Amino acid sequence: MSAPSSPAAHLAKTALSLLGVLLVWWGVSALGVVNPELFPSPYAVLVAGAELYQEGLLYSDLKVSLGRAAVGFAIGASLGVVTGLLTSRTRVFNWALNPLLTLLRPIPAIALVPVAIVWFGIGEGSKYFVISYTVFLAVWLNTHHGMEHVPQTYTRASRSLGATRLREFVEVVIPASAPHIVAGLRIGAALAFLSLVAAELTGAAAGIGYRLQEARQFIRTDRMFVGLVQLGVLGALLDYFFVVVSRKLIHWEQA
């Protein structure tokens, strides 16, 4: 994320750090002080991963989970941006909706799962609901904050340069709040994965979260670790994607 080191050096450092973690993991399991049934070695996890791959489950779970996260994110993010825009730019919406936001924020996604299942059944609907809801809150909050805090000098400059309200909105308010909106989307994407697993742990027939739950029933910690590694890698890649995109999109913020 920081500029000074070259991308190659950064990559090398990351690889080295992960290699270190892997070595320690290996060492701990090789010492035999922990029960391998509870704490599998990296090799056992690799074998379990290969097994899941051969069964075709690795790919299909990934596809199902990513699909749910993507749909939930898309719904939540677009609703969040629109709502944030309304509450920050129109007094009525601000007045009507902001207290609700304060009440909804502390409710964790997992507490919604039972409600979602009653409302939408154990199909895809309940997953979309839980994911999009958490994404929605994060994106709404950040969009609202960003648009509400557009520096006054920008809007004054814009008006004294003869911009219409529409042009001011498109060319000043949106870019000025873009860093906040992108930050909200980034948090929302991370939350999409958190709530995805919460939603899949109960009442699902496929997906990474479901596979974790299934592995628990057979006490297959090696398979659980495959799921955990998958979630970690996916989350990290997603975050990296946001870093790259925001570097392009809001280039002026990097200085």
Added chain:
Amino acid sequence: MTPAASSGSVAVRGLTVEFPAAKKGRVTALAPIDVALEQGSFTAIVGPSGCGKTTLLNVVGGFVSPTTGTVLLDGQPIVGPTPEVGIVFQQYALFPWFSAMGNVEFALKRFGLPREERRREAFAFLDEVGLAGRGESFPHQLSGGMKQRVALARTFAGKPRVLLMDEPFGALDAQTRLAMHELLLRVWEHRRTTVLFITHDVDEALILADRVHVMSSAPGRIIDTIQVDRARPRSVDKLDEQFLRARARIIGLLRKQETEEPPSAPASTPGRRFDDVQ
């Protein structure tokens, strides 16, 4: 080429501004003020910090409504921000997401020119401030002086009848400031836009302006007006006696303002607020 050249007179009559205050109900930022800006003139206002000079500028800029009195631009009351009144801010207020070119084009868009022509004209304005080669640079890639030159180009591009400048060079180092004075005067002599220039730097006021108003501490009133007849370019290293006399007089007045604070005075604290926030 500039129809604006034939207009741009501002009349401020009996202007007062009050703000709601936390404790006392209301705070008076401006006592009755009368100022006339003749078209094509260059007027400077100096005053102690917190005297309300920025409030005055904000009223002329249309950002703050008068509590009493009127502000007329060519006979028409100013009711809100208008491109006829251009503003150069101390902190530049360039849009960081637009390039230098994009910032100048922003001002030109109100004329509805075809894109090609708009770009050509934006280039000409950047060229005028000596930044022809930096059109593609973004504000964070430019020095403070360059940013203020882009801001000048952007403001002139909007072809305002009146140009308000709020301590525009206050954040620049001395050397850059001198260069900016020359640049501003060169562009201004070419366009003859009416200028209202706010500063706390007495030398700056005397070097740039035809007329210098001195304001009292808050609530601000105009307590003295000095006519500067010296031909431009003026410079501080060729001081004449008139300059020195005017300078001594203004500095004396300002010093008196700062020591003679009214006894009811937490006034300096809310007064400062008007300059900083409003």
